[in-house]
Amino acid sequence: MRLIRELCAERELAAIINIHDVALARQFADRIVGLRAGEIVFDGAPGELTAEILTTIYGEEDWDTQAAEEESPAAIPSRSSAEETPLTPCLAPDLATGGAR
Structure with missing residues (x-):
């Protein structure tokens, strides 16, 4: 990331980078765009990214924000939504069932 910067x-x-590591994005990005279901729900500076916005983007209910470094706050989901929400296959039907073409 440093080299790219x-x-x-x-x-x-x-540079446009697709990254789900919020702490890393906050550390290196000048601007963060957050998407939910293909729609932009956040577009701003890393410092403007709040726990509420992270919940909107990722669907987690509780986010713990902490200072990984003084200049780079980290955001970590306090619990995984995967435990509560089963995954639904989004692949083509033959791929979702393990078939191949």
Whole structure:
């Protein structure tokens, strides 16, 4: 991530990165865009990303925010929604059942 940031700064480029590690995104991103069901639900600076917004994005009910580093607060779900919500296959029907073409 540091290398990407350095290269972008040197060459005056932008980088778009899909990452689900909130702490890492907060540490390196200048801007975070959060999606839920294909819709943008957050677009702002890392410091504006609250526990409430993380709940909207990821569907967790409780988020613990803590300082991993003074300049980089981390966000960790306090419990997994996977324990409460069964996964529904989103793949093509033949892939979801283990078939192959």
